Amino acid sequence: MSLHVWWLYVTAVFLISATPGPNMLHVMTQSIHHGPRRAVATMAGLMSAILLCLITSALGLGALLKASPRLFDVLRYAGVAYLIWLGIKAWRAPVGDAGEIGATQTRSLRALYGTGLLTGLSNPKLIIFAAALFPQFIDTDRPFSVQLAILVVSFVAIEFGWQCVYALGGVKLARWLAPANRQRLFNRGTGLMFIGFGGALLGARA
Numbered sequence: 001m002s003l004h005v006w007w008l009y010v011t012a013v014f015l016i017s018a019t020p021g022p023n024m025l026h027v028m029t030q031s032i033h034h035g036p037r038r039a040v041a042t043m044a045g046l047m048s049a050i051l052l053c054l055i056t057s058a059l060g061l062g063a064l065l066k067a068s069p070r071l072f073d074v075l076r077y078a079g080v081a082y083l084i085w086l087g088i089k090a091w092r093a094p095v096g097d098a099g100e101i102g103a104t105q106t107r108s109l110r111a112l113y114g115t116g117l118l119t120g121l122s123n124p125k126l127i128i129f130a131a132a133l134f135p136q137f138i139d140t141d142r143p144f145s146v147q148l149a150i151l152v153v154s155f156v157a158i159e160f161g162w163q164c165v166y167a168l169g170g171v172k173l174a175r176w177l178a179p180a181n182r183q184r185l186f187n188r189g190t191g192l193m194f195i196g197f198g199g200a201l202l203g204a205r206a
Contacts, residue, residue: 001139001147006154009137013155017162022083022123022197024166029090029190030112031170039170041109043163045116047156050126054155057130058138058148076202079122083198086119091191124200 017024023046031039120126138147173186 001137001142001150005137005139006150009151010154010158012133013158016125016129017159019125021125022086022119022194023126023159024162025190025193025197026086026116026119027163028166028170028173030116031167032173032186034107034112036167036171038107038109038112039167041112042116043160043167045113045118046120046163047160048113049117049120049123050156050159051152053121053126053130054134054152055148057134058144058151075127079124079127080198080202082118082122083194087191087194087196087198089191090194091188093187093191124197 027039027042027046030042134151137151138144
């Protein structure tokens with residue numbers, strides 16, 4: 001692929017990934033509650049969602065979603081329901097003592113991976129990007145597999161970098177969240193944000 005097109009793609013992905021959304025919020029909250037090491041499992045789930053969305057889009061799912069609004073609506077409503085459920089769960093999350101923040105180890109790595117995967121698959125930014133924008137960067141006159149590899153690797157590298165930033169930010173934020181009233185404020189704020197992301201996905205169009 002041409003260097004010019006690649007730079008346009010990298011710039012777009014960098015800005016999209018940097019903007020706070022469900023993925024970054026989820027990484028940060030998991031880092032706060034489970035620590036940055038266990039949050040890696042969440043990041044792996046989010047990365048799997050990105051790979052799945054981008055590859056299926058390149059293989060024609062994006063065009064299928066555009067041609068079949070009902071199918072897109074089914075996926076959209078499922079994502080909306082999951083994001084709202086995450087918001088309610090965050091709103092109602094219990095607050096603990098100062099020593100408990102960042103020390104919760106009750107969830108398995110498989111569970112952390114699963115929530116990361118589902119959060120990524122319901123991310124409105126990723127859905128819209130994969131369905132509408134990603135195919136535009138593929139030149140049909142050039143080798144398909146090479147372009148796909150370059151685009152996917154570039155996206156994953158940029159997204160991973162930003163996820164690390166948010167995960168480390170969660171570690172520092174965990175210290176500030178020691179008082180119970182700050183924990184409660186954070187839980188309700190993140191809950192409202194997830195519900196807001198669900199609303200954004202509800203208004204999305206293929």
